[in-house]
Amino acid sequence: MANIEAFGAYLPARAVSNAELARWLGCEADWILQASGIAERRYAAEDEDVVDLAARAAEACLARAGRRAADVGCLIVASATGRRRIPGPAALVAVRLGIGEAPALDVPAASAGGLIAMALGNLLAPAYGMVLIVAAEKMSTLVRREPPDRNVAILFGDGAGACLLQAEGGRARIVDHVLHSDGAFADSLAVGADGALAMDGRTVILQASRKLPRTITEVLDRNSVPAADVSAFLLHQANQNLLDGVARALQVPAGRLFSNVRAYGNTSSASLLIAAAEWEEREGFRSGAPVVFAAFGAGFHWGALLAVGI
């Protein structure tokens, strides 16, 4: 098991409003906000790829922790939108950061990628010491296509988040995690060989609405932590309606689920760690207070992780 030392995030400078998107998609800006709860998202520059985004988030995380890249024993990069299929971005991010020859592993798992990387880091930290987790996505490469898919284009944005784990010390102790997968719904949310993102939104919402509360309850129950005692729920930021539905299912106040989806949209794997970085700046871990991380995405893959402030 590992401890959480710090988070970091990087959002590209260019903010894309609903009004700008509405002009391209031929719809009303108000409809976008109503359907998604998203007011704005960020798009990376043409010459900015996931390696650039990941490196910026990792540097922010290391700076916040007061650590050097050379101290990192293992790097895990979650991303499904790298410029190249092989190699994945992890080895390139390692070079950019100056991590040396420590293992640099890719987790190409879309929206659940940030959580899966945290869970793997939790298992690897006792062996590798400091594990740097980064999740970075340039979703705009998938959605800025002609003709656009309006229901997909309104949701996604670009960004990166990072988390530094270590075997001892830090701000919070990871108590437990659970991961699940079910390939029976692989076609419901997928990027095909043509690079287009296809999403059966109703199936995704129906499944996520059921699986997210259940996996959170699973990790809480097996550690005898009531949902009401959790100080913050940090979830993949898919859309506000889903977050509100999870809060209802868990019977906790909606405000207990941190949300920044209005500002950044759905940044796939990156959203969990971007949310964590912003939450840490505003509130952060308190000694003894449980915090839950959870995500659901293409695959389907889903899971939850329980940490307690030190």
Add this chain to the structure above:
Amino acid sequence: MDETQKRKKIREIVRQFASEDREPDASESLFDSGLLDSFALPQMVNALEEAFGIKIPDADLRPRQFESLDRIETYLNSRK
């Protein structure tokens, strides 16, 4: 619950989560007509589970099962 009561209950639940207060035709697509959006669907499914005392497995959580009053009734009958 007999068949008439069951149909009445299904209609009540659908109307509870529908975006408009009107009676849909039995075969009308609740999605295509805009009566039920993606976010109301999970809540409607939860309400059906509670009303009919069943637990719908994840493998059956496919929107097509709940697309119309007829389809909902057919699915619930399959769970007898």
